[in-house]
Amino acid sequence: MQQHPPAVEVAGLVKRYGTKTAVDGLALSAAHGAVTAVLGPNGAGKSTTIEICEGYRPADAGTVRVLGLDPAADGAALRPRIGVMLQSGGVYPSARAEEMLRHMARLHAHPLDVGELIERLGLDSCGRTPYRRLSGGQQQRLALAMAVVGRPELVFLDEPTAGLDPQARRATWELIRELRTDGVSVLLTTHHMDEAEQLADEVAIIDAGRLVVRGTPEELCRGGAENTMRFSGRPGLDLASLLKALPPETAAIELTPGAYRVAGTIDPELLATVTTWCAQNGVLPEQMTVERRTLEDVFLELTGKELRS
Amino acid sequence: MSAGTFVPAPGAAPIGRMILTQAGLETRMLLRNGEQLLLTVIIPSVVLALFSAVDIIDTGAGERVDFLAPGALALAVMATSFTGQAIGTGFERRYGVLKRLAASPLPRWGLMAAKTLSVLVIQLLQVVLLTAIALALGWSPHGNPLAVVLLLLLGTAAFSGLGLLMAGTLRAEATLAAANLVFILLMVAGGVMVPLSKFPDGVRTVLEYTPIAALSEGLRDVLQHGASMPWGAAGVLAAWAVVGLAAAARFFKWE
Numbered sequence: 001m002q003q004h005p006p007a008v009e010v011a012g013l014v015k016r017y018g019t020k021t022a023v024d025g026l027a028l029s030a031a032h033g034a035v036t037a038v039l040g041p042n043g044a045g046k047s048t049t050i051e052i053c054e055g056y057r058p059a060d061a062g063t064v065r066v067l068g069l070d071p072a073a074d075g076a077a078l079r080p081r082i083g084v085m086l087q088s089g090g091v092y093p094s095a096r097a098e099e100m101l102r103h104m105a106r107l108h109a110h111p112l113d114v115g116e117l118i119e120r121l122g123l124d125s126c127g128r129t130p131y132r133r134l135s136g137g138q139q140q141r142l143a144l145a146m147a148v149v150g151r152p153e154l155v156f157l158d159e160p161t162a163g164l165d166p167q168a169r170r171a172t173w174e175l176i177r178e179l180r181t182d183g184v185s186v187l188l189t190t191h192h193m194d195e196a197e198q199l200a201d202e203v204a205i206i207d208a209g210r211l212v213v214r215g216t217p218e219e220l221c222r223g224g225a226e227n228t229m230r231f232s233g234r235p236g237l238d239l240a241s242l243l244k245a246l247p248p249e250t251a252a253i254e255l256t257p258g259a260y261r262v263a264g265t266i267d268p269e270l271l272a273t274v275t276t277w278c279a280q281n282g283v284l285p286e287q288m289t290v291e292r293r294t295l296e297d298v299f300l301e302l303t304g305k306e307l308r309s
Numbered sequence: 310m311s312a313g314t315f316v317p318a319p320g321a322a323p324i325g326r327m328i329l330t331q332a333g334l335e336t337r338m339l340l341r342n343g344e345q346l347l348l349t350v351i352i353p354s355v356v357l358a359l360f361s362a363v364d365i366i367d368t369g370a371g372e373r374v375d376f377l378a379p380g381a382l383a384l385a386v387m388a389t390s391f392t393g394q395a396i397g398t399g400f401e402r403r404y405g406v407l408k409r410l411a412a413s414p415l416p417r418w419g420l421m422a423a424k425t426l427s428v429l430v431i432q433l434l435q436v437v438l439l440t441a442i443a444l445a446l447g448w449s450p451h452g453n454p455l456a457v458v459l460l461l462l463l464g465t466a467a468f469s470g471l472g473l474l475m476a477g478t479l480r481a482e483a484t485l486a487a488a489n490l491v492f493i494l495l496m497v498a499g500g501v502m503v504p505l506s507k508f509p510d511g512v513r514t515v516l517e518y519t520p521i522a523a524l525s526e527g528l529r530d531v532l533q534h535g536a537s538m539p540w541g542a543a544g545v546l547a548a549w550a551v552v553g554l555a556a557a558a559r560f561f562k563w564e
Binding site for chain 2: 080082099104109146148152153178179181
């Protein structure tokens with residue numbers, strides 16, 4: 001297979017607005033033909049970074065290469081090759097959904113079949129509806145359709161499923177997976193950790209304008225902190241006797257009467273120890289679950305739990 | 310959709326097709342907007358028909374329609390090139406339309422060309438409509454049609470520059486208010502309906518240098534008085550066009 005350079009490669013990126021540094025030496029790359037998710041709290045610099053890659057604003061320092069081009073200098077050559085989905089807006093309020101999509105198609109040399117795309121995204125019932133009267137979800141799907149209709153090599157999706165109902169969200173995920181299968185590179189931002197886990201080949205977590213960590217979702221969830229298991233049973237069990245049977249470093253507490261949580265390295269052996277102990281105490285552990293560390297746990301560990309403005 | 314649907318096949322459409330399709334969309338958006346139609350079609354038509362038929366304002370010597378028709382044409386150009394374009398573009402900026410288009414294969418100059426084309430299409434419709442109304446009211450135009458076309462084009466350039474400058478620098482709501490205010494002031498004080506000779510001398514000298522007065526008086530010189538080419542008015546419009554377009558190009562903010 002032919003070796004492709006990364007679809008997006010950013011190094012040492014700096015962007016300041018007045019005295020505020022929005023992006024502070026960021027490194028980021030998005031592999032060719034892969035889905036890359038950029039996660040970060042509000043104000044972390046995600047949108048600024050993506051908009052620099054899209055050619056909307058120049059960088060103050062650092063290098064940016066998108067499909068091998070500098071978006072600030074080679075915008076005219078780059079724009080036909082990328083698809084852009086903005087966080088909101090982008091359409092004339094009185095333009096009809098299908099009219100706007102047909103318009104975007106006509107700006108490209110080899111666009112997708114507009115009718116099929118409309119049907120595919122469930123917009124056929126509102127094709128003649130003016131943009132301002134579309135629901136939020138319909139507006140999002142139209143923006144997604146506008147990003148892919150020109151058959152780009154790379155699409156930038158800024159929070160593509162914000163405000164979508166579960167069905168529309170799944171349809172969007174399905175489309176993003178298909179883009180990947182067909183060789184389109186995807187760079188998306190999201191606040192939904194499950195979305196990143198479901199879709200992304202690689203995740204980059206950024207905070208305060210810097211890259212905090214990057215890796216596959218599996219890599220990020222595997223390392224570091226402990227897992228947990230939960231079960232429920234009779235209230236008031238003697239957890240001290242359980243802890244004696246468990247490896248040190250393991251914790252067990254009764255969260256609410258009858259609801260127990262064990263935290264530590266949850267392996268098959270530990271699970272067997274807990275069930276054996278339950279049997280000895282005449283307890284049938286109900287709703288027993290083992291929870292893998294999620295991307296959300298990783299995210300909160302790395303970026304803190306306090307609210308961001 | 311089958312497998313392989315999304316296999317990349319990027320490319321821009323030919324520039325001519327992009328500009329034409331953009332101009333078509335812009336024109337449809339303008340025609341679909343009721344407030345814009347009020348401004349660009351109804352007000353100039355009413356000014357022309359009402360004040361020609363009813364003796365409300367003193368338009369000086371000669372038939373009232375011969376005075377008012379050039380003024381209505383100038384008003385139509387101002388309504389479309391300045392007020393309509395300022396408001397429309399201001400809200401396109403607010404709604405992220407300009408931002409989205411800036412990431413499309415259509416270059417910025419192509420978008421501006423399409424906007425100009427769409428303004429010219431609307432103005433052509435206005436000229437046809439106002440000419441028909443004026444002729445029905447007994448208008449007898451004089452002069453060189455090429456001079457009229459040149460003045461209309463210079464007026465379009467002057468008003469477009471000012472309209473885009475406003476749209477690209479102010480908030481959309483501020484543009485809406487200011488563009489309407491300027492429209493009403495210049496309609497009353499710009500030689501459209503009321504002869505400039507009705508104003509005191511000092512005020513009149515200032516008013517003569519506004520683009521609306523230059524356009525309506527220039528058109529009147531040709532259409533009412535049969536002048537060959539009013540270079541003074543053309544010069545004022547050209548100066549406004551250079552200043553307005555240069556300032557718009559320099560200060561226009563796309564977001």
